[in-house]
Amino acid sequence: MLETVLKIGKAFRESPTGLKHHRYVKPCPQDTDKRKTLRLSLPVNEDFSFDFNGIKEITDENIIKDKLFYPTFKTSDADGLVKYIFGDIYYSLSKGMEGGYYRLGDNANKQKAYQVSSFFRGSEDFKSLKRMYAEQSSEQRQKESFSITLFRKEFEKNIVLTERLFKYQCGILEYLDLKRNGEATAFIELLSDEKELPRLTAKRVFSTIKQGRSAKKTFENVLNDEEPQWSLIESKEESIKKLIDYSTGDLFLHFDFGGKHWYGFADEFNIINAKMLEDFAERANTTDGYILKKYLYKTLSSPEKDIQFPSFSAQARYRSKLFQNMEEILDLIYAIDYSKTALMKVSHTDIKIIVLPRGKNLTAPHYEKFIQRTNSLQNEQEQETIIGHENVQDTQEQLFAPMIENVAEDIIQFDLIFSKQGGQTTPDVDMVEISGVEKSHLREISQRISRIKRTFYDKRQSEIKAEWKPFSITWSFLNILGDLTSGMKKYQSHLYKVLPQIYTGTYYNDAILLPALIEKTEANIRSDKPDFNLLKYNFYFLTTIQNTTQEGGNLMKIQESQSYKIGLLLGGLAKQFAAWRDDCPIKSFEKSYVGTLSRRITTIDDLRRFKTFMEEKLILHERASFTHSISASLSEEIKALELSLNEKYDRHKCAFGFFESYFAPFTGKQDDVATVDKTK
Numbered sequence: 001m002l003e004t005v006l007k008i009g010k011a012f013r014e015s016p017t018g019l020k021h022h023r024y025v026k027p028c029p030q031d032t033d034k035r036k037t038l039r040l041s042l043p044v045n046e047d048f049s050f051d052f053n054g055i056k057e058i059t060d061e062n063i064i065k066d067k068l069f070y071p072t073f074k075t076s077d078a079d080g081l082v083k084y085i086f087g088d089i090y091y092s093l094s095k096g097m098e099g100g101y102y103r104l105g106d107n108a109n110k111q112k113a114y115q116v117s118s119f120f121r122g123s124e125d126f127k128s129l130k131r132m133y134a135e136q137s138s139e140q141r142q143k144e145s146f147s148i149t150l151f152r153k154e155f156e157k158n159i160v161l162t163e164r165l166f167k168y169q170c171g172i173l174e175y176l177d178l179k180r181n182g183e184a185t186a187f188i189e190l191l192s193d194e195k196e197l198p199r200l201t202a203k204r205v206f207s208t209i210k211q212g213r214s215a216k217k218t219f220e221n222v223l224n225d226e227e228p229q230w231s232l233i234e235s236k237e238e239s240i241k242k243l244i245d246y247s248t249g250d251l252f253l254h255f256d257f258g259g260k261h262w263y264g265f266a267d268e269f270n271i272i273n274a275k276m277l278e279d280f281a282e283r284a285n286t287t288d289g290y291i292l293k294k295y296l297y298k299t300l301s302s303p304e305k306d307i308q309f310p311s312f313s314a315q316a317r318y319r320s321k322l323f324q325n326m327e328e329i330l331d332l333i334y335a336i337d338y339s340k341t342a343l344m345k346v347s348h349t350d351i352k353i354i355v356l357p358r359g360k361n362l363t364a365p366h367y368e369k370f371i372q373r374t375n376s377l378q379n380e381q382e383q384e385t386i387i388g389h390e391n392v393q394d395t396q397e398q399l400f401a402p403m404i405e406n407v408a409e410d411i412i413q414f415d416l417i418f419s420k421q422g423g424q425t426t427p428d429v430d431m432v433e434i435s436g437v438e439k440s441h442l443r444e445i446s447q448r449i450s451r452i453k454r455t456f457y458d459k460r461q462s463e464i465k466a467e468w469k470p471f472s473i474t475w476s477f478l479n480i481l482g483d484l485t486s487g488m489k490k491y492q493s494h495l496y497k498v499l500p501q502i503y504t505g506t507y508y509n510d511a512i513l514l515p516a517l518i519e520k521t522e523a524n525i526r527s528d529k530p531d532f533n534l535l536k537y538n539f540y541f542l543t544t545i546q547n548t549t550q551e552g553g554n555l556m557k558i559q560e561s562q563s564y565k566i567g568l569l570l571g572g573l574a575k576q577f578a579a580w581r582d583d584c585p586i587k588s589f590e591k592s593y594v595g596t597l598s599r600r601i602t603t604i605d606d607l608r609r610f611k612t613f614m615e616e617k618l619i620l621h622e623r624a625s626f627t628h629s630i631s632a633s634l635s636e637e638i639k640a641l642e643l644s645l646n647e648k649y650d651r652h653k654c655a656f657g658f659f660e661s662y663f664a665p666f667t668g669k670q671d672d673v674a675t676v677d678k679t680k
Contacts, residue, residue: 001433002297002321004356004415006328008367009335013327015364019069019263023333024276026101028068028090028252037090037250038169039064042162044257048150050158052188057176058254067261068254072101073122073272075279076294081113083122085129085272086148087262089253091166096245104163119152119159125275126152132278133271148268151255161191162253168244169251170208171201199234202243206230209246222246276333277326289322290329297332297339298430340428341371342419343402346474346499348482349492350421352428353499355403358413358436366408397453399473399502400446404439412439416503418496432500445505449473452544460537463665473502473545476538480516490516507546509554513539518598518655525595530579532663559657562641563650566607567657569634573614575662576623585621594662598655604642607654611638 012018020027029037039058043051058064071087082103092099105117113121126148133146155162165172171190175197178184190197206228209218216226222242223233233239255262263269281290323329342352357370403414418432453471460468474495481491494512501507517539521532543555558564577589593600601607615631618624624631641649 001356001415001417001435004358004435005297005335005339006331007358007362008338008356009331009333011362011364011367012334012338013331017066017368018334018364021334021338021364023336024072024074025069025263026072026090028064028070028088029250030065035250037252038173039068039252039254040165040172041254041256044151044154044255046258048147048154050154050162052158052161052191053186055187058252068252069261069263070101070252071262071272073125073276075125075276077296081121082118083125084118085122085126086151086268088255089166090250091169091253092250093166093169093247095248100250102166104167117159117163119155128278129271129275132274133267136271136274146268147265148271161188164191164197165253166251167247168197168201169249170204170247171197171199172251173249174200174204198240198244201247202240203230203234205243205246205248206233208248273330273333274326277329281323281326281329284322287322289324290326291322292329296329297336298427338367338371339417340419342421343371344399345421346495348478348488349495350487351492351495351499352419352421354417354419356415356417357407357411358415359408359411362410366410370407370411397446397449397473399499400442400449404443404446407439413437414439414442416500418500420496431496434500434504437503441505442503445502449545452541456537456541456544459540460534464533471538471541473542476542479535479538480513480520480542502545505547508548509546510542513542514558514652514656518652518659521655521659522595522597526591528591530590530663532659536660558653561650561653562637562644562647563653564657566634566637566641567654567659568661569630569637569657570601570607570611570614570654571658571661572630573611573618573627573634574658576618576621576626577614578662585623586617589617594658597658598651601651601654601658603651604638604649607649607651608638611635 009021012021019025028039031037041056041058043054045051058068068088070090071085073083073085082101084102089102090100091102098104102118103114103121105120106114109115129148130146175184175187175190184190190200209215209222212218219228220226223239228239257264280292280294280296282293283289284291339354339356341354343355344353345351346353355370357367359366414437416432416434416437417430420429420431422428457468457470477495477498478488478491481494482488483490498507498510517535521530521535524531524535540555543558544553546554548554548557552560574589574594577584577586577593579587579590600610611631611634615624615627618627641647
């Protein structure tokens, strides 16, 4: 699995567009209906001085989408200091709370590290960068200045003005509106004015609140005044500060080095990568190569998070994975995000299915096109429209479609990861991994399942005259196993077990399915919502896709069992009391007895008592003449099962037969027991 990840990372690292896959480089956020990002370009002259008067807004969508990236420099995944070294900056505010990847100094914070801004928090790491650059450079290059040094000197010189762009970004928006109307001063004058920029910021925030639906409530919370007047508060410093502290916005600051982006400084970017690698890994003591000394990837051991290898000694860490060189670890950094991206998400669960393509000479476009296709199982019910019989031939099982439809021929295998999606503060947890699943094998399984789908679609259509959407593996499991528990635990835990079996063609038997069908049927009966005739087709479908060599499969094996045949006859007796009959003599029978059937026929003795009970009721209500031959046959079948050496009584098979007979269409004939089509 890890070898596949490293191959993907190498392809991205060597690709001209691979930067977007770097673990610690992020693209400029795209606009949404609810949130817009202000993108400013700040020219940097040849001597690295900042040209604040040359600041302009970036509106070219091609540049925004493909060219704007910002670094998130970290020395470990747990590094929350938000240190800034070099490059573009994304900074956000949400009612005064900072986000993005830059922080202003907080003098009120008790920890000294947080009292200064991100620029100064990165000072020590910058010193390490200078040292590494000097060690790796030739004598000629050592005489030249390190570009990051020149940039940081200029940044520090102008840090007050630069950070005002972040803090007062709402004021910058107001200024840009004035500038478009020809009413604005030079940009440097605005940034240098300690009163005007805060005033414009407060004015913008004031206007935004006033246009909101809950303006009075918000003004009351912010200014202690439901209907404040701007003309009365714009000269009050306390009110201006409160409005500024309520600022919300997103700013992306791009440093334009004469048309060159920060990542275009190849040597500097390589040194930044080298510094991060130095913090994540170290040379192995006992052999050539490198081992991780901090947590970076889920399947590798580290002193910090020894998840996959409990009690794994630090001295033996290299055995979890020995990297031949630092470039391999850099490959990992480029592939981590991709290796966590789900190709599919299963409805009503937190199951993510991560699919990593394998093949010969795969390139970055192969991997990118594969993951970019819109083949999610999320909200599958909404995606699958109700279709008629004429279209069902074309339906593809969604569990397989993303891996066999419109996939490059060069992709011939897949590694599959079934992962439990984490929350905001908890990581994803990998539950099952499968390596080297052949695409051709998946296609064969999918074609077989599609044939089974069509067969049962036709049978269901002929029995229940209505338009139905095609069968789906996850939807059929949900119908049988879904419940009202939080997260539908039974359904979800079972999918973790059977989905890997379905993908690998090893789904041979499912001991949970029949008991779950009986339990769901009984619960629905007690809730006055009997729907066995629909549920049974989901059971037929799921049982038939199981890979058994027995002719007729597991479904026929159930239907040929003695227990099932007894159930058929028992259901024939009970059918005289079916609630849907107009002449039903016992209206409470179905809910009280059929709705608790499996508990009443636990053993053969229980079964015999229940048979006797129904026979007494039939005699009492003068219905015995309709079921006389059924009672005789039932007694013989029960006796035969007791004497059988090949089969033990199974109450779930018996209940299944009961429901098949009980809910089958009534013909009105004497001794009416529905004949179950054994080919279903």
